[in-house]
Amino acid sequence: MSYDGVVTSSEQFHRWFAERGRATDYRVKEVPLDRLTGWHTDPDTGNLVHHTGRFYTVEGVQVSVRDGASWSQPIIVQPEIGILGVLAKEFDGVPHLLMQAKMEPGNINTLQLSPTVQATYSNYTRVHQGNPVPYLEHFTDPRRGRPLADALQSEQGSWFLGKRNRNLIVETTEDVPVRDGFRWISRALLDELLAVDNLVNMDARCVLAALPPAPAFAAPDEDSFAGALARSATAPAHPATLLSRFTALKSRRQLTRRRIPLREVAGWHRTADRVVHDGGRYFSVLGVDVEAGDREVPSWSQPLLAPASRGLIALVTRRVDGVLKVLLQARTEAGTFDTMELGPTVQCAPANYPAGGPPRPAFLDEVLRAPAGHIRFDAVHSEEGGRFHHAENRYLVVEADDAFPVDVPEGYLWATLGEVSELVRHAHYLNVEARSVLTCLHSLRTP
Known part of the structure; x- marks a missing residue:
């Protein structure tokens, strides 16, 4: 029918x-920030502000993490x-x-x-x-x-x-x-x-990501990735144990941040057209004029954040006693709402970690060197197009072999699909990148 x-x-x-x-x-046309209709640069702070005082602003933030790094950067306040x-x-x-x-x-x-x-x-x-x-x-x-x-x-x-x-x-x-x-x-x-x-x-x-799990096409007793995935979704879940370990990590992490004027962000500067990092890394802030006949408003202007390079979002999985487990990372970022959230195994822009540069994130090289036969999902997806300009990440689900360690560094946690699916239905546990790659993993449950 x-x-x-x-x-x-x-x-x-x-x-x-x-x-x-x-x-x-x-039509989307890049324009200098000082020519954005309806927006202005605050003369005292350098912040980008809408004339209504609504929508969002682009400001600066100063961040420090106990036993970790400190930095400042532009950020969207909405x-x-x-x-x-x-x-x-x-x-x-x-x-x-x-x-x-x-x-x-x-x-x-x-x-x-x-x-x-x-x-x-x-x-x-x-x-x-x-x-x-x-x-x-x-x-x-x-x-x-x-x-x-x-x-x-x-x-x-x-x-x-x-x-x-x-x-x-x-x-x-x-x-x-x-x-x-x-x-x-x-x-x-x-x-x-x-x-x-x-x-x-x-x-x-x-x-x-919050949809109830779809029926698996593989039988739970099937000796395959799909079978291990099916068992992971239906195995007895112990989210309280996972949450206890995550809460212990969060209790030891202290995030201090304060909003600062955009013009006072160290290591960044305003050109005639954009706000850019001094080294040309990370991202920039640019402006666009937009025409779209099928939107609530047919034309408007706005600032967008534009990443300097494509990112990588990777979820490492491993069979443990025949049950697929996923490796999550406890992450603190400049704007994290509740100090720390669980993210994917790898979440970075590889171009920010060249040879001889800063230490590379854990498991980045293992993911990039994964044999084709161990890559279960591989697609390039965009991030929030309403605030970010041409922001793309390569999304990977990688199945590690038995040589991959079960004992992982502090800050990394193994979980079943059932446990993660339970957490994603509640606030402040999984970050946006983890929820996005979880949906990609869920897609492997249907034929």
């Missing part, structure tokens, strides 16, 4: 997605909490998710697959006097559906100061009209689309 707005195959999806790209004219919501519904007993083809100014390919609702507080309260956000009522009115997941989750701690969004998955039984730019997509098809570079956006990947 067919239903309006339901995508039934990969071919149908790609035809529709290509049509959406042709249906609206998008204290409001947005909504990232995915609407779920069954068609003929098959779960489907209502997804949106959405333009973001920083996307490397402009249009990507997004949650049903992806809106800042300023957006959905219409500070900009724009059009209402479609389907918002399903996530703000508890009578409209059954929540499958609902938690406040962090965004990139390297670039946001304590930024959080409400991540929601709501199941509905209503007859929901499907607007242009939206389609119902099965979970199995979404898992397939995750293998396509720069298609499923960061917000969608992070919300989907």
Whole structure:
């Protein structure tokens, strides 16, 4: 049986997605920061500020970690909490998710697959006097559906100061009209689309991490990666033990930070067009003018953070007594909301660690040298296109062999998929990169 707005195959999806790209004219043009309409540089601080005092600012932050490094950097300050919501519904007993083809100014390919609702507080309260956000009522009115997941989750701690969004998955039984730019997509098809570079956006990947585990296509007794993954999802979980070890790490970590004027950030300077690092590393702050006919506001200007190089997000897995375990890293970043969160095994920009330079992150070289036969997932995905310009990471899931140590350095923790899936349904445990790569790992459960 067919239903309006339901995508039934990969071919149908790609035809529709290509049509959406042709249906609206998008223009993104880089402009000097001092020519951003509606924005100005505060004369006292050098901060980039919107004329309404809303949306976000680009400021400086001074950071020090006990028994660790200290530094200062530009950072986005956006204290409001947005909504990232995915609407779920069954068609003929098959779960489907209502997804949106959405333009973001920083996307490397402009249009990507997004949650049903992806809106800042300023957006959905219409500070900009724009059009209402479609389907918002399903996530703000508890009578409209059954929540499958609902938690406040962090965004990139390297670039946001304590930024959080409400991540929601709501199941509905209503007859929901499907607007242009939206389609119902099965979970199995979404898992397939995750293998396509720069298609499923960061917000969608992070919300989907909280979905209840999909049925595994491999039998739990199968002697394979898929079988070990199935056992990992269903093995008796001991999240209290994992949380106790994580809490002990967090109790020993002290993060001190204070907001400082952007012009006082050491090691950075303002050019005629951008804010840049003195050594040309890490990231810069640039400005863009945007035109997008299908957005709540058809044109606007804004600053974006632009990374200097592609990053690497890697999750190392290993079979222990036939059960797949994942290796997580306790991380503290400049903007981490709660001192420390669990991240993927490796989270860095390899270009920042050249030969003869600073010490390379643990397990980076093991991941980069992993044989092709041990790489279970490999795709390039974009980060938040609403605030970052052409920010990409290579996402890897690597299965280590028996020679990889079970005993790992302090700050690294092994966990089953079931334990991690439990944590991701609660706030302040897994960082945005860990949730994103977890969704990639989940995609390997379906054929």
